[in-house]
Amino acid sequence: MNFNVRLRTGLLVAVTFFFVITIALIFIQPTKPAHALQRGISSPIIGLEMALSPYEVWSILGDPQTTLGQSTRAAFTLGTYVDFGYILAYSLCYLLLTWLMAYRQSAHWGLLLATAVLVVITATADVIENLALLRIFDTGTVTLVDLHIDQLIVFTRIKWLALGLMGLPAVILFRKEQRRGPAFLLTTAFALGALGIVKPYAPEIMSLFLAFFWVFIFIKLLPLKNRWWA
Numbered sequence: 001m002n003f004n005v006r007l008r009t010g011l012l013v014a015v016t017f018f019f020v021i022t023i024a025l026i027f028i029q030p031t032k033p034a035h036a037l038q039r040g041i042s043s044p045i046i047g048l049e050m051a052l053s054p055y056e057v058w059s060i061l062g063d064p065q066t067t068l069g070q071s072t073r074a075a076f077t078l079g080t081y082v083d084f085g086y087i088l089a090y091s092l093c094y095l096l097l098t099w100l101m102a103y104r105q106s107a108h109w110g111l112l113l114a115t116a117v118l119v120v121i122t123a124t125a126d127v128i129e130n131l132a133l134l135r136i137f138d139t140g141t142v143t144l145v146d147l148h149i150d151q152l153i154v155f156t157r158i159k160w161l162a163l164g165l166m167g168l169p170a171v172i173l174f175r176k177e178q179r180r181g182p183a184f185l186l187t188t189a190f191a192l193g194a195l196g197i198v199k200p201y202a203p204e205i206m207s208l209f210l211a212f213f214w215v216f217i218f219i220k221l222l223p224l225k226n227r228w229w230a
Contacts, residue, residue: 034062040201050200054145164193
């Protein structure tokens with residue numbers, strides 16, 4: 001098995017793992033907030049990550065003294081622990097995708113290095129965000145959320161921005177192969193990640209573009225007649 005085939009196989013396994021974790025999170029994470037979400041947001045987990053005040057957090061989590069508040073927090077807590085596997089999955093996907101394309105095109109190693117650096121930044125910010133969320137889930141009053149809200153705000157936005165940046169080396173490589181579709185999806189995801197710094201609804205739209213992108217890549221990795229990277 002040559003190195004190109006190993007990279008392609010590794011990417012297929014990573015994307016499959018990514019989908020498995022994604023599906024698990026869909027069933028684990030709450031589909032509705034305890035009370036209300038911010039305007040323009042429909043996903044409770046995105047609303048929680050993009051919250052700007054303890055009140056917004058409490059509106060999603062609810063009071064831990066109630067049955068609804070306890071069940072909502074329990075679901076979010078389990079989802080957050082599963083999300084650590086999600087971090088590993090998307091990190092491998094981006095790294096192996098860039099590595100595969102750079103290897104096939106004999107591209108400059110700097111593109112792979114840039115992706116690796118951005119993977120580390122994104123994963124680190126995501127881990128710190130998750131730790132802030134776990135501390136928030138343990139709080140008993142809305143005022144105690146204020147102790148962790150700044151960490152959540154800062155590292156969530158670093159994560160989304162870095163996640164968008166992480167796809168740009170692959171955009172350069174896609175454009176060299178005249179593959180404008182996936183290049184467009186990743187470029188749009190970057191723009192939405194940057195917009196997410198100020199607009200809380202942007203990461204939710206960004207997630208949709210990335211979902212389309214990875215489904216597209218998965219199909220092209222399958223042993224079909226029109227497969228890529230054969």
